Amino acid sequence: MNKTELLKQVIARLEDDLLQAQQAALTAYETATHEENIAENKYDTLGLEASYLATGQARRAAAIRQTLANWKLLVLRAFDPLLGIQLGALIELSDDEDRRQCLFLGPDGAAMKLQQDGQSIQVIGPQAPLGLILIGKTVGDEVTLHVASGVQLLEILSVD
Known part of the structure; x- marks a missing residue:
C-alpha cells in the first residue's frame, strides 16, 4: 500500500x-x-x-x-523501530482469530475508511483508544484494547 x-x-x-x-x-x-x-x-x-x-x-x-x-502538514516518514509507531504510520494488526485490519495513523479529526488495492484501511488519530495504545509500539508487540464486548488482544504484524 x-x-x-x-x-x-x-x-x-x-x-x-x-x-x-x-x-x-x-x-x-x-x-x-x-x-x-x-x-x-x-x-x-x-x-x-x-x-x-x-x-x-x-x-x-x-x-x-x-x-x-x-x-x-503531516510528513510521511519511514518506520523507525527505535521510535516505534508515530503519526503517518500504516499498521497491519491481527486479532486472536487471525482477522487482519489495516490502520493509517494521522492527526485527529479524520476518522474514515479508505480503499486501496481492494483493501480497507481505517484512518484513526492518536487520541482514538487504539491510536493511544499503538503510539511507540513496534512490530511483534501485542496490545490490549478494551471494547464494550470485552478485551481484544491485537498483534502488530507490520508497520510502514
Whole structure:
C-alpha cells in the first residue's frame, strides 16, 4: 500500500467535507437572514433556529479546516523501530482469530475508511483508544484494547 496515496485520499475527502460544510453554513445563514423569516411574534422561531444552525455549520467548517491543515502538514516518514509507531504510520494488526485490519495513523479529526488495492484501511488519530495504545509500539508487540464486548488482544504484524 502507498501511504502517499492514502494521504492524498484523506486530504481530498476532508476538502469535500469542508466544501459541504461551508455550503451548508451559507444556506443556513441565507435562511436566517431572509426577509420572509423575520419573526412576526414570539412563537415564530424559524429565523432564530436557522441562525443556530448557521453557527453550528460554521463551527463544523472551522473544525474541518483545522483538521485539513493538520493533515496537509503531516510528513510521511519511514518506520523507525527505535521510535516505534508515530503519526503517518500504516499498521497491519491481527486479532486472536487471525482477522487482519489495516490502520493509517494521522492527526485527529479524520476518522474514515479508505480503499486501496481492494483493501480497507481505517484512518484513526492518536487520541482514538487504539491510536493511544499503538503510539511507540513496534512490530511483534501485542496490545490490549478494551471494547464494550470485552478485551481484544491485537498483534502488530507490520508497520510502514
